[in-house]
Amino acid sequence: MINIFRYGLGFVAMLLLQIYLFNHLVLFQVAIPFVFFVYLIMLPLNTPRATDYALAFFMGLLVDIFSDHAATGIHAFSALLAMSLRHRLAGLLTTSNFRGVEEISLASQNSLWLFTYIFPLVLVHQFCFFLLEDFTFAGVLYILWKAILSSIYTCIIGILIVFVFYKE
């Protein structure tokens, strides 16, 4: 119950931060931090998948609607796509004998583990986002470059936030 309250508050706070702060922290006119996505993948792994997907879709849609650079549906699509990969990735990264991916506690992992978990997912999200924004494969190398830069940027801010708010 307390957890639900905490993550609900986090949802609203992250949405506001993304819309009013992170959307304007553009670096070198290339890199944008989409930190709200880090909140999504840091949801506990034992959250039902349906809840996972619904949250990713609606959060993406809300960010779409309230940011002036994004077109409707782009964040929703890319967040949803990247979100659907997170259980698989968490399973790949954890070699010890857990009974299921659901039992992995994200907050208790070390920073290297967190980076290898967050970075690929953020990269998928951002690459998908920029690709949909352009809606053509013509400049795919530049889009990849943009996605990599933005992902590094997002990861740095994201991991800082994780250390401040998620660690005991």
Next chain:
Amino acid sequence: MFRLLTFFTRFRDSLLLVGLLLVALYLIVRANDHQRHVMGDAMLATSGQMQEMGIGISEYLTLAEENQKLMSQNIDLRQQLEAAEQQLANFIGQIEMDSLQLRRMDSLLQSETDTFTYIPARVIKNSTHKSYNYLIINKGTQDGIKKDRGVVSSEGIVGRVIRVVDHYSLVQSALNLDFELMVRAVAPSSVDTVGPVGFYEWSGRNTSRANMAYVSETVPLGNNYDIVTTGNSIVFPPGISVGSIKEFEKRNASGFYRVDVELSTDFTNLRNVYVLSAPYREIIDSLEVGLPQE
């Protein structure tokens, strides 16, 4: 039934994921101008290619008719050439009058050689039965075609280019309720180009009839008057045939004629068309960049 139910419960999450992804994709393509246009262009190119695949056969079937048409056009052109040569000879006679007039005449000829350029194209898709008709032609940006160029056939006006991709263009047909054009009625076979001006409006039903609106009742009008383009725009040059007046009548209240125009272009049988481009069109267009759009 039970199996279906277990299937749904087993793949419930994946189905939700795919469903939400499709919703997002639908939103992207429908709600955003840029993405919708990219999608539209891709569809136009595909549809153009598919139409062209089947066009070879029907082309052979109408070869004789097409030949006949080209021949009559050829004769027309030859007659025009003769008339033009006659005119040119007259000009040369006049030019010898004095040097001042010669210079004036020279500049006149100069302006006449700066005529519209014609790019020949073939119609590969055409509709006439809708209220908003369009055609697709097999020339595009690669052939120098740009948006907002006029399209004519050997018989008269056809429409206006409204979207261009690499090898195809979408043309808004004159048989389209949105097609706008200013036209002029001139007495048949008169050389001067004065006459009442009005708006071309397609009625939306008959493929060979249109109306000419807003012609004041105060001007004289006659049956068989030719309807031609005014040249008040850079889309069409002046004097391109639109049709001829079939009948007209005065209406009591409005103060305007009701003019019924018989179109000169046979839209049901279009094959070869020409895309027009005004001289210095790029420069003219660049003048309007930045002006507020209506």
